[in-house]
Amino acid sequence: xxxxxxxxxxxxxxxxxxxxxxxxxxxxxxxxxxxxxxxxxxxxxxxxxxxxxxxxxxxxxxxxxxxxxxxxxxxxxxxxxxxxxxxxxxxxxxxxxxxxxxxxxxxxxxxxxxxxxxxxxxxxxxxxxxxxxxxxxxxxxxxxxxxxxxxxxxxxxxxxxxxxxxxxxxxxxxxxxxxxx
Numbered sequence: 080x081x082x083x084x085x086x087x088x089x090x091x092x093x094x095x096x097x098x099x100x101x102x103x104x105x106x107x108x109x110x111x112x113x114x115x116x117x118x119x120x121x122x123x124x125x126x127x128x129x130x131x132x133x134x135x136x137x138x139x140x141x142x143x144x145x146x147x148x149x150x151x152x153x154x155x156x157x158x159x160x161x162x163x164x165x166x167x168x169x170x171x172x173x174x175x176x177x178x179x180x181x182x183x184x185x186x187x188x189x190x191x192x193x194x195x196x197x198x199x200x201x202x203x204x205x206x207x208x209x210x211x212x213x214x215x216x217x218x219x220x221x222x223x224x225x226x227x228x229x230x231x232x233x234x235x236x237x238x239x240x241x242x243x244x245x246x247x248x249x250x251x252x253x254x255x256x257x258x259x260x
Contacts, residue, residue, distance in 0.1 A: 118167065119231075126227045134220030143211040147204025153226050154196025160230045161189045185239040185248075189230055 115123070144152075203209050214222075238245045 122231060126224055126231065129227060130220045130224035133223040134216050137216035137219035140219055143213055145204060146209030146212050147200050149212050150196055150200030150203055154193050154200055156226050157189065157196065157230045158193035160227055161193060164234065184241045185237040188233045188236045188238055
């Protein structure tokens, strides 16, 4: 199984036809069982609790929400989850650890998806495209659990564009983003 994951994550850039499918399968395989840290297990356990809390407070949330506003809220939730995780990792970092970043042409997928969602939500909201979305208490709870789970599963992945590929980099907090090689 580890050999399959190694081949999957270190394949040639020309074989990117089924990137999303491979990304999901490799993430699920990597996150299974003993490969998870205590912090990851805690985060995974907190996700359904937050979903349940959202279900209980959903009566205070709107029953009908414009599609653009919903897109903005979902993207902001994804970015907020990423921010909290990064702050946690920074607080746990050793003081004597080397923190010099390396310049790489890559971006975190979680942040990219969240930022792109903010832009799309703003365009939808500003242009008035998309009608209201009906949301029940269950819908709010399920949506929050889905978004937080999605963020958890994509948190360790970055995409590079020279050569174009998606790879797992668990410690990509020390990467300094650059456009030039």
